Amino acid sequence: MPGSIVDGAERGDGPALPVLDKYHLTELDPIRVAGGGDVADALSAAARYAEAPLSPPERSAALHRAADLLDARRADLRETMIAEAGFPGRDCDGEISRALNTLRLSAEEATRITGEMVPFDAAVAGRIGFTMRVPVGTVVAITPFNAPLNTPAHKVGPGLAAGNAVILKPSEKTPGAANLLVRALLEAGFPPGAVQTLQGGADVARLLLDDPRPAFFAFTGSTAVGRAIQQAAGLRRTQMELGSIASTIVLDGDPAEIAAKCAGASFRKAGQVCTSIQTLYVADSAMEAFRDAYVAEAEALVAGDPSDRGTDVGPLISEDAAARVEGMLRGATILTGGTRAGPLMQPTVISDPASAFLEAEAFGPVAALIPVTGLDDAIARVNATPYGLATGIFTQDIGAAFTAARGLHVGGVHINETSSSRVDLMPYGGVKLSGFGQEGPRYAIREMTHERLVTFSGLA
Known part of the structure; x- marks a missing residue:
């Protein structure tokens, strides 16, 4: 023993x-x-x-x-x-x-x-x-x-x-x-x-x-x-x-490329990462193309036995943890996933999340798509949470990138990467309740x- x-x-x-x-x-x-x-x-x-x-x-x-x-x-x-x-x-x-x-x-x-x-x-x-x-x-x-x-x-x-x-x-x-x-x-x-x-x-x-x-x-x-x-x-x-309620902002760029990065950052380790994407704030003009690409990426992932070579997403750490994440979906529109078998939960994408989803860390394989009118709207929403670990932003506008870097109240801002982008040599830490x-x-x-x-x- x-x-x-x-x-x-x-x-x-x-x-x-x-x-x-x-x-x-x-x-x-x-x-x-x-x-x-x-x-x-x-x-x-x-x-x-x-x-x-x-x-x-x-x-x-x-x-x-x-x-x-x-x-x-x-x-x-x-x-x-x-x-x-x-x-x-x-x-x-x-x-x-x-x-x-x-x-x-x-x-x-x-x-x-x-x-x-x-x-x-x-x-x-x-x-x-x-x-x-x-x-x-x-x-x-x-x-x-x-x-x-x-x-x-x-x-x-x-x-x-x-x-x-x-x-x-x-x-x-x-x-x-x-x-x-x-x-x-x-x-x-x-x-x-x-x-x-x-x-x-x-x-x-x-x-x-x-x-x-x-x-x-x-x-x-x-x-x-x-x-x-x-x-x-x-x-x-x-x-x-x-803890964290990690967010990524999508303003513009190749929707397929961005969706692939975001899916990896949302569902790796069954979403049990402090910087896993919980909320995706997507500009109205980019929402339709990004939503379709992101949902398709989520649906392509295989959830199952982690010992199988083809498995992408394994179980959560316990049945109780999975049940808690499932409970956070109440009131939301489920775009894909949302089902659970014991500790195993399918990669899940939602829209119209309940307020409770935006106030607590999910720590599971679920992310919410939330439309925003622009960068100022997205920054305000990220900063409204009591946490501040990391935020990603996708944009080809250098001015928007610097505005985000100055305006987001978080420990790390990653331009054209997700909130879960980490290289082990970099400084890593948060502010506020993070x-x-x-x-x-x-x-x-x-x-x-x-x-x-x-x-x-x-x-x-």
């Missing part, structure tokens, strides 16, 4: 927790939940490593080796995610490739951590100063089910690159990929206390939050849970990548280090 990885050893003194195959709803190997002793020992091991971390070149080399080890274990990672997350093979392959890239980017950044000179000459003679970045200590990373390898890599990679110890608490729904990641990092040369997993649910997170030793909490997940973690963390530093702080190895390292000022004065 798999468990946590604490100080290099697999263990777990808590109860067994079932893990389901998300399509067949059959039980996989349960996990041994971490207990209080596991949490205490993990924090002690982390503190020991944080006192004497590997050097930057050593950290860089170990991260590169870990990426190579995971690359050689693609089959195991793929099999694990198909069963635990319900991802079709192509989504698994994308997740693995991105995670490898995230680790390699983190490896490169490990040797580029610098401060800056402070211009004392403008204020006082005979004094110089500079800043340096130093590790925060122990980072606790709490990650969700929808990216069970790459989201942990985005926390663990930069955390280790910065010289911290990292304790990873993955989703109890998808525990396997996290252990495979941590085993690879340990085999690659990180000492046992440098990186560990603690398996389990909210009780384990609470034990970590109640202990004063963690210096930094990196969380990806729902806004409600993020608020609770932020409150419990107190004055300790946090990085919050939270959180604060940034992912992307270079930017996350800044979050996970302190800036220390050093000054020198001349002696007479």
Whole structure:
């Protein structure tokens, strides 16, 4: 029975927790939940490593080796995610490739951590100063089910690159990929206390939050849970990548090309991505051609068993999650899809959504087509939501592109790409209820280090 990885050893003194195959709803190997002793020992091991971390070149080399080890274990990672997350093979392959890239980017950044000179000459003679970045200590990373390898890599990679110890608490729904990641990092040369997993649910997170030793909490997940973690963390530093009602604006351009991009961004991972398109604001003049092309793209996707090579869209993480998404369709006009069998929901396109659909994150394979009179109308509608993670806009008008870049209250604006356009090296984070702080190895390292000022004065 798999468990946590604490100080290099697999263990777990808590109860067994079932893990389901998300399509067949059959039980996989349960996990041994971490207990209080596991949490205490993990924090002690982390503190020991944080006192004497590997050097930057050593950290860089170990991260590169870990990426190579995971690359050689693609089959195991793929099999694990198909069963635990319900991802079709192509989504698994994308997740693995991105995670490898995230680790390699983190490896490169490990040797580029610098401060800056402070211009004392403008204020006082005979004094110089500079800043340096130093590790925060122990980072606790709490990650969700929808990216069970790459989201942990985005926390663990930069955390280790910065010289911290990292304790990873993955989703109890998808525990396997996290252990495979941590085993690879340990085999690659990180000492046992440098990186560990603690398996389990909210009780384990609470034990970590109640202990004063963690210096930094990196969380990806729902806004409600993020608020609770932020409150419990107190004055300790946090990085919050939270919920979203992600939108994409279509003003003009090739409807077939745009529809293909938007379909991928709407239904990848069954829509269970923070930046999955939930609302498509389409100019009146472009609506008919785009609607026809987009609906056709959705209807061409095959929803079914994620282990089948022909499947494009797998199940949601649970029957309850699928039922919740189905309930959000009430009152809307269904253009295609809308049916559900257990956790499996057909790719769905709606129009005339109820107000409730525009006020909560769907997190499922459904998107609404909403006509707008123009760019100002679209910007106002996007900005009216309490979230602000990312927005895409398709237009050939450079003026409209800059207007959107200035006017949209979101963390990222992607011109001629969808809201779900992400390259792992870029800064990634939101505003408003979508959180604060940034992912992307270079930017996350800044979050996970302190800036220390050093000054020198001349002696007479």
